[in-house]
Amino acid sequence: MAMVGKHAVLLVAGALLSASLAGCAGYRPAPKVFHEATIQPYRLDSGDRLRVTVFEQPSLTNTYTVDQAGYIAFPLVGQVAARGATLTQLEGVLAQKLKQGYLRDPDVTIEIDRYRSIFVMGEVGQPGQYAYVPGMTILNAIAVSGGFTGRSNQRDVDVTRKINGQIITGRVPITDPILAGDTIYVRERLF
Structure with missing residues (x-):
């Protein structure tokens, strides 16, 4: 009978110890x-404000904020997906969209205005x-x-x-x- 009691105490102590360790290991x-x-x-996301420069196109050069959906609203081409893109990738996407009937050879550069x-x-x-x-x-x-x-x-x-x-x-x-x-x-x- 005493042996069963010791095992029960050890099991309860073991359960308590593992529960307390689980609390510490909850991360x-x-x-x-x-x-x-x-x-x-750097990967862009909502809240980033970008300074977009289109060479010799002052009407397109401005700051644009990545909205909650992950897009920037850019003149002529509309909504452009920015979330997850690098600055270089977004420059390429914007240049490609501007080439489609708007500018012959657009030179687009983007830098972070505010993170x-x-x-x-x-x-x-x-x-x-x-x-x-x-x-x-x-x-x-x-x-x-x-x-x-x-x-x-x-x-x-x-x-x-x-x-x-x-x-x-x-x-x-x-x-x-x-x-x-x-x-x-x-x-x-x-x-």
């Missing part, structure tokens, strides 16, 4: 594609939406958002990022780079 470390995204060419925002949440001084600056790290974003609170886990954070149309969350060190559109969540420390 996924950032997958390889998560880190690779920071060294890939889409980042979001910093959790245990920071002022959670909210902030401007993204190329080369920004998680620590820079936390500094802009008022720094850590007294309860912050200051070792690593959860970052949510859109990669190839999928939304992925991974836990990364605060020294990691971020991308425009990322959401950073600073957790409360457990001790």
Whole structure:
């Protein structure tokens, strides 16, 4: 009888231990594609504002914002898909569309006028939406958002990022780079 009681206690203790570990392991470390995204060419998405220059065409040269559906409304050619494209790819698409009955040999260049925002949440001084600056790290974003609170886990954070149309969350060190559109969540420390 005592042996059965010990087994029951061990089973309950084991169940409690695995449940508590499951709570700690309720996240996924950032997958390889998560880190690779920071060294890939920039991909456009909703909220990016672009400076489009069409050589010798001042009426077409202007700033255009990628809308919520992922398009820019461009004169003469209408809606042009921008979401997921690199700047070079979008330049080619615009030039091709302008060639179709509008301009003989259009020379289109695009640069980012303003990147889409980042979001910093959790245990920071002022959670909210902030401007993204190329080369920004998680620590820079936390500094802009008022720094850590007294309860912050200051070792690593959860970052949510859109990669190839999928939304992925991974836990990364605060020294990691971020991308425009990322959401950073600073957790409360457990001790």
